[in-house]
Amino acid sequence: MTRNEIIEIVNEFLIEEIEIEASSLSEEALLNEDLGIDSLDFVDIVVIVERNFGFKIKPEEMANVKTLGQFYDYIEEKLK
Amino acid sequence: MKRVVITGMGIYSCIGTNLDEVAKSLYEGKSGIGIDPMRIEYGYRSPLTGIVERPLQIKELLNRRLRICLAEQGEYAYIATLEAMKNAGIDMDYFENNEVGIFYGNDSSAKAVIDAHTIAMEKKDTTLIGSGAIFQSMNSTVTMNLSTILKLKGVNMTISAACASGSHAVGLGMMFIRNGMQDMVICGGAQETNYLSMGSFDGISAFSTRIDEPTKASRPFDANRDGLVPSGGAATLILEEYEHAVKRGANIIAEVIGYGFSSNGANISQPSDSGSMIAMERALKDSNLMAKDIDYINAHATSTPQGDTFEAIALDKLFGSSFPMISSTKSMTGHECWMAGASEVIYSVLMMQNSFVAPNINFETPDEVSKNLNIVAQTKEKNIDIFLSNSFGFGGTNSALVIKKIK
Numbered sequence: 001m002t003r004n005e006i007i008e009i010v011n012e013f014l015i016e017e018i019e020i021e022a023s024s025l026s027e028e029a030l031l032n033e034d035l036g037i038d039s040l041d042f043v044d045i046v047v048i049v050e051r052n053f054g055f056k057i058k059p060e061e062m063a064n065v066k067t068l069g070q071f072y073d074y075i076e077e078k079l080k
Numbered sequence: 081m082k083r084v085v086i087t088g089m090g091i092y093s094c095i096g097t098n099l100d101e102v103a104k105s106l107y108e109g110k111s112g113i114g115i116d117p118m119r120i121e122y123g124y125r126s127p128l129t130g131i132v133e134r135p136l137q138i139k140e141l142l143n144r145r146l147r148i149c150l151a152e153q154g155e156y157a158y159i160a161t162l163e164a165m166k167n168a169g170i171d172m173d174y175f176e177n178n179e180v181g182i183f184y185g186n187d188s189s190a191k192a193v194i195d196a197h198t199i200a201m202e203k204k205d206t207t208l209i210g211s212g213a214i215f216q217s218m219n220s221t222v223t224m225n226l227s228t229i230l231k232l233k234g235v236n237m238t239i240s241a242a243c244a245s246g247s248h249a250v251g252l253g254m255m256f257i258r259n260g261m262q263d264m265v266i267c268g269g270a271q272e273t274n275y276l277s278m279g280s281f282d283g284i285s286a287f288s289t290r291i292d293e294p295t296k297a298s299r300p301f302d303a304n305r306d307g308l309v310p311s312g313g314a315a316t317l318i319l320e321e322y323e324h325a326v327k328r329g330a331n332i333i334a335e336v337i338g339y340g341f342s343s344n345g346a347n348i349s350q351p352s353d354s355g356s357m358i359a360m361e362r363a364l365k366d367s368n369l370m371a372k373d374i375d376y377i378n379a380h381a382t383s384t385p386q387g388d389t390f391e392a393i394a395l396d397k398l399f400g401s402s403f404p405m406i407s408s409t410k411s412m413t414g415h416e417c418w419m420a421g422a423s424e425v426i427y428s429v430l431m432m433q434n435s436f437v438a439p440n441i442n443f444e445t446p447d448e449v450s451k452n453l454n455i456v457a458q459t460k461e462k463n464i465d466i467f468l469s470n471s472f473g474f475g476g477t478n479s480a481l482v483i484k485k486i487k
Contacts, residue, residue, distance in 0.1 A: 019144040040145070043211035050208055 006075050010068075013048050027069030035068065053079060084257045084337075085486065087330040088168025088318030089426050090160035094130030094273075094311050095413055098163055103430040106438035107459055111295035111412050113309050118275040119282075126287035128297050130311025130414040132273045135159045146229050148212035151189045153270035153419075154225045156314035161226060161266060164316040169330055172230065181234030181262045183253045184222045184316075185245025185269035187418040190277040192216035222270045222314075234262050240418075242473025243382075245269055246315065247421025251339035251479055253319045263324045269422035271312030278310045284349070288383060298415070299442035300381035300408035301388050301450035308382040311414030315423035334429050335484045337466075338367030344476025350386065351472055353393040359478035360398055363468065367482040372402035373466055374482070376437055378428045380470040381408035382415045391470065392449040400452065407440035407456045421471035421479060432464040432485055 014020045020035050031037045037045070046057045055078050065074050089099060094112025096102035105112070112130045119127035138147060138155050141162075150158065165171060174180070196213040200206050215224060220238040227236045235256060239249040246269020253267035281287070288307040290297040298309040325332050340363030344355035364371060377395065381388045388408075395406065409427045410416070416423050431438055436459055443450075443457040464485065471479045 017144075040211040043207070044148075047208050047210050056205070056208075 001079055003072060003076050007072055009052055010072060010075065013052065017048060018044065025068060027067065029068045030066055031068060031071065049075070081258050082260055083322035083335060084254045084319055085322050085325050085335050086317050086333040086429065087320045087325050088164035088170070089333065089429060090163030090167065090316040091313070091423060091426050092135065092156040092160045093313035093315070093413055093416065093423060094132045097135070097159070099430065102427070103434060105412065106409065106427055106430060107434070107436055109412060109439040109441045109459060111441065112311065113294045113297055113414050115291065115294055116275055122275050122279060124279065124282045125285060126282055126289045126291065126307070128288055128291060128294055128309045129273060129278070130309065130416070132156070132311070132313050142229065149215035150225050151192050151216040151221045151272065152274055153186060153189070153272040153312065153314060154222050156312070157184060157222045157226060157268060157270040157316065158229060160268065160314040160316040161230070164266070164318050167331070168318040170318070175230050175232055178264070179234045179262070180232050181256065181265040182223050182227055182232055182236050183239055183249040183265055183267050184226065185239045185241070185249040185418045185422060186219060186222045187240040187242055187245050188272065188277060189217050189219065189221045191272060191274045194276045226266070232266070235265065241477045241479070242475055243415065243417050244421055244471040244473035244477045244479040245418040246423065247469065247471035247479035247481055248341065250317060250319070250336065250422055250425060250481055251341065254336045254339055257319055257321050264318065264320045266316060267319050267422065268314060268316040269419035270314040271417045271419035273312035281310065286384060296442050298383045298411050300379065300383045300411050300440055301392060301446070301453070301455050302443050303445040303447040305383045305385060305388065308384050308410070309414035311416045313416060313419055313423070315419055315426050317422060317425060332486045334432060335486055336481065337484045338363040338369070338482030340364070340366060340480040342478045344478070346476055349474055351390040352476060353390045353397070355476055356391060356470065356472055356478050357394045357398055359480040360394065360468065360470065363480035363482050369466065369482065371399050374399065374402070374404045374468050375464045376428065376431065376462070376467040377404055377406045378424045378467060378469040379406050379408040380472045382410055387472070389449055391472070392453055396449065396452045403454045405437045405456050405460065405462060406453050407438055409438055411439070411441040411443070421469070424469050424471070425481060425483060428467045428469055429483065432467065435461060435463050437462045437464070
């Protein structure tokens, strides 16, 4: 899966399922401060990622993932 | 002691999803009962149920976080509460600036529990259940969610008392206001209607199997009744201290003047004439009234052979000489279980406001006990000044409320 395909899938579920405004999605956007993703939302993102990409996010691997761009990177890395 | 009045009402049920629709259905004796095909597939003995549509407007009204924590019955409760707030002339700003409490009846949230279990069994990983399930699963799901959505700051709890939950919620709200502990309390009852919620109840053969005639299946007090029909939705009443309501220029709908309760201290599923009589007598005493002062009784009668008989015996003993008009609106709505005690107060207030007694439809053949009662089988034009509403539940919990017209 290419990075662009990952971005397309992630952005689609952030807009459709987590109900984040499309205009606020950028590589630099901070997941918590800019996009408003809190710990409960993240529980649902774990479920959605498992459904869409077939792997389970491990919270310890997310320690350094702060921006949406880093989140795309993390998924890209996991799918390699 | 302070006086307690109703200043707002809202209803979401199988006979209408607002007060006007429900008043019309009650007057016309319209049944809300139908067949749920999912129950046939799931292995129910009876697929009969009140048909309640999910409120589609929820998506426009609530953001995702609030929505995904809300179980089916919570959606009904929210819509009913919005109507009650409008009726009472209060909005979100009111809750922001005043301390308002909530007592709501609810005694299950089966679908959320079963859905979570299904995911865990399949994935073998609870972190894949999602974030909404816990807030939908708990018995207090309705009060937990409504207090968050409405930003309530007063007393906040769910009353779980089986099929008397909604009635006790109103009674407890009344007690809190009467004793000066709250000026306003949102009271009510909610009941889920999904097919996952009623399987075990169906399993004890409590439901009518008159499947070929759904609208005739719920027939309280009739000699040919063969069980109850489960149903649901939600009903909200805004209770308020009288002077507080007058001062804010609220529309005062009726006064809650008596609450009686008791526990049978006996069988888990069998009702009792003596236990229910204690609740009714206590409600009358609390109201400073005699049996003859009651114009109308909204009976608990669910259409089960045993339950209706015990209530009929109790009603005959207490009201035999005064002969008030009696009907069970469950003949039209089915048994709204955790919601019923609150919804039936609303049904009766609607009758009071529009001067009629709604019919106990399908009451065609009286039995040995019900023949002694003044059961209204067809809509009757009638001025109602004071009514009594009965609710009884598993475990022998009984509740009776007395409501008076404001003149």
